[in-house]
Every structure is written in C-alpha cells, then in structure tokens.
Amino acid sequence: MNTSTTASKSSDIPGFVDRIVRPLTHLFNPLILRIAGGRWFPMFSLLHHRGHKSGRIYATPVTGFPRGGFFWLGLAFGQNSGWARNVLAAGDAYLRYRGSDYHLVEATVVATAEVADELPRVVRLGAAAFSMPRGIGPHLASALAGGGMNLVLTGRSGSELEAVAADQRKHGARVLTVVADLLDDDARTLLIGAAQREFGGVDVLVNNAGGDPLRQFEEMSIEENESIIKLNLFAPIALSHLVLPGMLERGRGHIVNISAMAGRVGFPYTEAYAAAKDGLIGFSRVLRTDYRARGVSSSVLILGAIAGAGQGQRTMDQMRMPKSSFMAPVGLVAKALLKAIDKDKAEIVVQPGPGRMLRAVMDFYPGLGPWMNNQMGVNRTLREIQDFRKSQTPAGR
Template sequence: MAAIRQTALITGTSRGIGPHIARAMAKAGYNLVLASRSGRELEALAKQLTISGAAAVAVPTDVTDPGALEHLVSVAEAAFGHVDVLVNNAGGDPQREFDQMSWSDNERIFRLNVLAPMELTHRLLPGMLDRRSGHVVSISSIAGRIGFPYTEAYAAAKDGLIGFTRVLRNDYRSRGVSASVIVLGAIRDAGQGQRTSDELGLDMPRYSTAPAEAVGAAVVRAIAKDRAEIVVMPGPGRVMKALMDLFPGLGRSMNRMAGADATMSRVIELRKRSKLSA
C-alpha cells in the first residue's frame, strides 16, 4: 500500500528562497500549500510542481492579515484534510534606518517576521496536537544573532523567532509536535541578499554565502532528523556567530572588519534614493 502523503504549508513561496524550499519538500513527497501575496507567481509554481508529480495548491495570502490566515488554513484543510508541517518562510527587511522609518513601518517588520509565524503556528497547533503529530519549521537569520547594521526591528523579530521555536519545541515535543529553526547567513542565487548585491553590483563570494538550494535541503533535514536548529552558513560566518555568542560587545568592530558597515551604508543610501524617487 502506498504511504499517505503528508501536507506542508509553506509561506513566502512566490519568489526568493521559498520556491527552493517548495521544490525540496515536493521532492521529499509532501503535498504543498503555497502562500504569498503574489498570486500569479504562486500559481506558476503550483503548476510547475504539479507537472513534476506533486499535489500543490496556491493560496494568495498576506500573512500579516489575521483574516487571510484564517482563510489560508481553511483552504489548506479543504484541499488536503489537514496540515502536517508548517514552514514559516515569508519575511524580509526594508533595509532602512530604524529612526527614519515610522513606528508603523517598524511594527510591520515585526508582524511579518515573528508575529505572523507565531499566529499561523497558533492556528495549526490544536489540530497537530489532536493528531499527536506535526512539525513547525521557521526560517530565521543570522541577523537575529549578530549586530548586523540597520536591522533593529528585523533582528529583534528574527531573534524572537529563534526563542519562540526553542520554547515551542520544548513544550510540545512530548505531545508529538516538534519545531526547528533554520538560521540563514547570506544566501546566493535567490532572495533578498542576492537582489541587494545585484543592485549594488557586488559579488556574493562562495566562501561567505550558501546557495538557495541548501535552505530547501536544510528544511527537509530538520524535519526528517528532528533537529532543533540548523545553521545554513559557511565557515567564516559561523565563527562570527560563535564569537558574538561569547563576546556580544564585539559587534561594532566585527561589522567594521567584515565590511558590513560600509556595505549597509551603501544599501541605506540606495533605499533613501529610491524612496525619494518613488
């Protein structure tokens, strides 16, 4: 008898790293529920995955809208019965200075990157607990661990996502529901980091970046091996992370040495100019 396919709901699948996660999950045999705001891109991915043999539905969703989350869950359940795995991937940062953004801009960053993942988890958790089975994977960032310049709200949210996952895992694992966090360094070939580098005409050197496919592989591995945390980042970034854990006061000098200060100052200028011309 064929094994029953599990269903994964993945947010942020219209572009960037999300489609790589969706392809890896499809290859691992999951039915897929794809959620992002851009319907056309989602439909195109769902079609592609279906042609390659997976069952996929696209549900255009703004994850920061609680009503849209309710709709997302009900469409997912109508399509596949229930959701076994949630991958909280939608996220991002407008790359502007904390004091130059309005308070509601900062709140939006926080809502997208930590409150929405928590709310979606909160909606799906009761069903997972009833079935004594489920896994929540959240995509965080090294920005939540080191003091990357101009990321106050984003860093707080991504650090929050790491803490949320840690406690969720501790509290519900004995009842069949686990949680993993994937901490990303700079990712090349797709996503916000690659787009920003392209805009600035910067290289994404292989020694300091990981390919987008590695994120998909990490999500599949985190579920299969029930890992608490997987860091997707080559050696130098891992050293920075370990140093920051031990000596948090080193942040400023580390940013200067790694060139993050200079690069992010250029990014901030670019964002200011595009805002003025918008």
Template sequence: MKNLQDRVAVVTGASRGIGTYIAKELAKEGCHVVLAARTVPALEGLAEEIRGMGRRALPVACDVADADSRRSLVSAAVAEFGRIDILVNNAGIEVTAHFEDQDDEELDRIIRVNLIAPMQLTRLVLPGMLERKRGHIVNISSLAGKVPVPYSSPYAASKAGLIAFTEGLRAELQGTGVSASAICPGFVADAGMYADWERETGTRASFLAGTVKPERVARDVVKAIRKNRPEMLQFWLPARPTAVLAELAPGMFEKIYPIFGVKKTYEKIADRRREEKRKAQQGAAAG
C-alpha cells in the same frame, strides 16, 4: 518526522526567494504543498512544476500580516487536504535603513510579518497537529538573529524573537509528537532579499561575509524536519562558532566583526535609501 511521503506542507512566501526552493525540496521528498503568497498568479508556475513531480499543489493568496487572510489559508489547506503536517513560516520582509529614518508603519509591519504572523499561523495549525500527535513547525529566521546587523536592527530583532519563540515552543511540545525548528541563513545567493540588493544596487557581500546557496537552505529545512533539529545555521564560514562567539564574548566579537565587511555592505544600502527618500520628498515639495 522521518517519513515525508504524502505529508501536507504549507509554505508561506512561496512565490519567490528561498520559499520557492523550500517548496520544491519538500515536493521532491514526497510532500503535497500548499503554496502561499500575496497573489496566486505568482504561484502558478511553481504549482505546475510541483504537479509535474507527481505531487499535489494548492496555490493560495495570503497576506500573512492580515488575520483573516491567515485563517483563510489554513481553512483552504484543510479543505483541500484534510490536515496540515508541516508549516514553514518563510514569508518575511527586511528593510535596510538608518534606524532614525524608519517610521511607525514600517517598524510595525516588520514585526507583524516576521514575528507575529508566524506565531499566529502556528497557533492556528497546532491543535490539529497535537490531536494527530504529528507535525513540525519550521521558522525561517536569519543569522541576523544571532549576530549584530547594523542598519537592519528591527529585522534582526524580529528574527531573534522568532528564534526565541521556536526554542520556547519546542520545549513546550516535547513528548507530544509535534516539534519546531529554526533555520538561520546568512546572505543567500541568487534568491530573496540579498538577490534584490545585488540587482537593484549592485551591492555585494564581502568575500569574508560570503553567501550560501538557496538549495542548501532548502535541504536543511528537510533535514531539520527529518532529524528534528532544534536549529540549523547556514553560513559559508563555520556558523556555530561565529554565533557562539557573538553571544559569549560580545566585546571580542565586536572587535573582529569589521573584518567581515557587513557594516559597509548594509551602510551602502541604507545611504542609498536615505538619498532616494530625500529626492522623493524634494520632488513632492516641488510638485
């Protein structure tokens, strides 16, 4: 989809993190943007900023984990604009913890938000796209879906599943005018989950793991749509060779992986969460 002027884009998880940057980048390229997040007030500032660019913006309250909420989002977008040309499945959650500490509800929500919700939203918008023979689905996955991520294996599994879903859907849609792309960032500076870690725990990625800017992720979303890229990776080191090595030579990758310091970064957060949970349980027992 080379021409984005006056296209209608839906961006989930738009109230914070890279979702905000993606929404603004699409508006800069000429898109009208439907902004989805769990509460509308969190979206109002962004909506005004997009309107200031001369684009239309529609904030919609949506919990992507809820089926009725997903349907209401799509209905609101179509009622306002008449169609949806681009869907950016950006909303996601990450829980960093020792796997044995995670409960059923937590595991279920990770999969529902990160994998099931993008599938279901895609299913809702796809008929209209196919009828018009135009559309693009962008799934915000993660480098965690490509390389091992300790203490966040359910999140990594959900993101690997999202990549596989994108690949299969893209193959299915060939020749229809509709396509799909996966975006796979590593640690993103100043936005989203990594920024939350840094603010709440003081934990930072090692020098070798590095970070990427959210603006780069947003630009790559636009590039993926314009150039119909199947997948784009954002990592400060050459990302493709890193991911290929992890897939083709997992034993070798496992030996060099510790130098990136990723395990230590995640372990600090997992240990902190375990300690907070222990103190909370002690407090509840004492009460």
C-alpha cells in the same frame, strides 16, 4: 546483500492529475535515470525488476529509504504501477541505493499509516503549508515536493505563486495556492482553513515570510517598525497557533521557522528585524519543549547571507556587486530544511564555516559581530545598499 522490502502506499492521485502526471514521468525518467542510485542522490534509487509478462529486465527510478532492516519504496501511482506489479509477481528485485546494490525479497504492500513510525518524517508527513512566494521559498517547495509532500503556497502575488506551483506540478506534486496578506488576521485563518479542506490538515508548517527595508531606525515611523515585527515574528506565531490543534489531534506535525543571524551579528539598520528574528528563535525553542512529547516538534533555521535567492541577492544583482565568499548557496537552505524535519533538529545554522560555533562565540562576546562587520566591509556594503534602495524609493514614501 539480501533484505526484505515493504512498499508504502502513498495517497491516491486524483484521476485528472494522474492523466497529466504519468506522461510527464516518461518525459523526466530518462534524466533521472542518469543520477538515480548515485551516492550523492539519496532521493532517487534505481530499481532493476523483471517484467512479469515479457521477462525483460527494466530499470526504474524510485524513491526508497532503508529503515529497520527493510527498504521502503513509495508507490506514487499505487500498487498497480508497472514496476510494483513486476516486483510483487517475481518476488524479488535489485536496488541500487547511494552507490550500493541490494537484493530485495518478500515484497509487501502496506498503508503508510501502518508504518508511519518507520518512515522518515519528510515522507510520512503529507501536507506542507508555506508562507513563501519569493526568495528561497521556491527552493524549499522543490525540496519538500521531491520528498512526496503536497504543498500549500501563500503570498501576496498570485502570478508568482502560480509560477512556483506550475513548476512543482510538473513533477507530480499536488499544490494549492492561496493569495493572502499574512499581516491580516482573517487572511491567516482563511489560509489554514483552505489547507485543511484541500488536504485534511497541515502536517508541516514552514514560516518563511519575512523581510526588512534596511533603513535607519530613526527615519522609519513606529508603525513601519511594528509591521516588520508583525511580519517576521507575530505572523509565524499566529500561523503556528492555527495549525497546532490539528497537529495535536493527529499526534504528529512539524513547524519550521526561518530566522536569521541578524540579531547575533549586529547588522546595521536592522533593529526591528533583528529583534523579530531573535524572538523567533526563542519561540521555536519553547514550542519544541512544550509539544514535542505530544508528537509536534519545532525547528528553526538560522540563516546568514544567502546567495542565489532572496532580496539581498536581487539588490546585489541590481547594483552589480560581486558574490561574497561569506554567502551560503541557497541549496544549503533546502538541505537544512529536509534535515530539520527528517532528523528532527532543533536548530541549524546555514552559513559558510562553523556557523553554530560562531553564533555561540558572538553570544559570549557581543561586540565581536559589529567588529567583524566593520573589518570585513559589511557596514560599508550595507550603507551602499541602503543608499541604493533609498534612491529607488519614490519621493514621499
């Protein structure tokens, strides 16, 4: 199949980063070569090109996307990278993408800004800010860094943030870490200000910070319940309010909020948490309605129980509880995030089975969730987890 190809030029990599990243590409390329071009790995295509001096045929993994009759190939190191020089000199190349082969001709280099509307959102949006050091956060960071995005990571543990950042930098991502307590007004303002200074703006905001102590409502003070709502609902609203003016000025942006099924299923001991997560769904819907026509969209991921990451998984590991078939693997959350941005999805439910339909049924039959929890032993399990956490809490707290 003959098709033209246009290579979109990504932002230049600073010299010192370039000197570090280029050797790493030689280290990881042999591994990526094994999967590039395969049906199940759309992020990596395999480009066969002829050396403009040697005449030899080379195979190089690249990031490419078909759009509008063209293949867009990202130039992570600019148009002077070896494969780009070869393709431009020869005038053609062969590309394997998702198991199919394409003959590429008439290669041209253009700036990303000139073709932004043709590129997937995950490629054309340049900097993502995350409230996330723990749980599923590192998996979300890896997903977007794999799409060529720069990252701003925030959380309360500097060591955990740096561990995540170091892992992403190995793969060529530019990463800024900001230690911050998202319950603090000034800390949120400083966070977004740092992201704007480093990358010129925030194009994607992922509100992933959250959590719940899983304690009986009557045993917690009203201040403790207020903190749960602030972390899970008010902080995402406040961060969205801070990044929105810049997004509107640039005419593009995407805010992704991480919610949960807690409010629909009626999990015990989650009163304030469930209220906050349901409120986050409503906020995401209205924000999307109000600003999508102006280039800024919003999505919400509604998560069930997640296996392989997060506070729930850590607690189950500590209690040596077996993995449940009703838990979704953490990789599905990362895939849902990319889909929400690239396909501009309003809501994605992440849980085994027909999650969206089950959520709709629970809206119609409010008593179904609690009944299912009791029948499947969820209530008993959560009581055991609550008792375990209580036993791990020092006296007086």
